[in-house]
Amino acid sequence: xxxxxxxxxxxxxxxxxxxxxxxxxxxxxxxxxxxxxxxxxxxxxxxxxxxxxxxxxxxxxxxxxxxxxxxxxxxxxxxxxxxxxxxxxxxxxxxxxxxxxxxxxxxxxxxxxxxxxxxxxxxxxxxxxxxxxxxxxxxxxxxxxxxxxxxxxxxxxxxxxxxxxxxxxxxxxx
Numbered sequence: 709x710x711x712x713x714x715x716x717x718x719x720x721x722x723x724x725x726x727x728x729x730x731x732x733x734x735x736x737x738x739x740x741x742x743x744x745x746x747x748x749x750x751x752x753x754x755x756x757x758x759x760x761x762x763x764x765x766x767x768x769x770x771x772x773x774x775x776x777x778x779x780x781x782x783x784x785x786x787x788x789x790x791x792x793x794x795x796x797x798x799x800x801x802x803x804x805x806x807x808x809x810x811x812x813x814x815x816x817x818x819x820x821x822x823x824x825x826x827x828x829x830x831x832x833x834x835x836x837x838x839x840x841x842x843x844x845x846x847x848x849x850x851x852x853x854x855x856x857x858x859x860x861x862x863x864x865x866x867x868x869x870x871x872x873x874x875x876x877x878x879x880x881x882x
Contacts, residue, residue: 710734716814717767718759722776722821729825736867737835738788739822740860741815744842747849748803749859751790752810752837755819756783760812776820784823788836788863789870796866802859803851810837834867 712728714721729737743750757780759771790806797804810816819837826833838860844850851859 714739714818715766717765718761718769718771718814718817720767721814721818725818725821726825729822729829733829733833734835735833736864737822737826737833738860738864738867739815739818739835739837741818741837741839742842743815743839744848746839746841747851748805748841749797749851749856749863750805750807750839751786751788751793751863752807752815752819752839753786753790754783754808755786755810755816755823755837756812757781757820758812759817762813765814776817777824780820780824784820784827786836787823787826787834788867789872790836792870793863793866796862797859800858800862802855802862804859807839810839815839836867838863 710728710732712724714724725739757776759774759776761770761772764770794804794806810819815837822835822837826835840856840859841850842848843853843856
């Protein structure tokens with residue numbers, strides 16, 4: 709098992725992620741980002757091919773209505789069994805839900821880049837993106853670090869041990 713930190717910067721995060729995927733040829737990639745205002749673990753369903761930053765990233769870039777990958781598909785779906793993961797988390801008393809969009813900031817950029825890279829490798833690798841709440845000391849809705857770590861372990865185990873996702877209602881009404 710390998711882990712790495714990516715910069716919170718549009719171009720650099722994607723380039724570093726591509727390098728890591730090529731170097732390690734993983735069977736599973738779980739990208740994780742923090743999202744303020746959330747009090748649950750959120751498994752992202754869809755990565756969209758658009759960077760549209762409401763503020764500059766850590767490199768000072770603020771792309772507006774730009775493709776993550778020029779000429780790439782409009783979107784990719786997660787390759788994680790997201791409903792099975794949410795059920796496993798719920799069974800372990802960890803607040804969790806499916807999120808229908810990773811937004812248009814760096815997290816979505818990373819998620820879309822990951823899925824594009826995995827698509828180029830064929831269907832052997834699973835991957836997806838999880839948003840976690842801020843830690844308690846940051847003054848927003850939160851989860852303690854030990855619960856976040858527990859949740860990520862459950863997601864990895866469920867993703868490695870589940871052949872297909874569960875078929876249960878999980879959609880949202882706008």
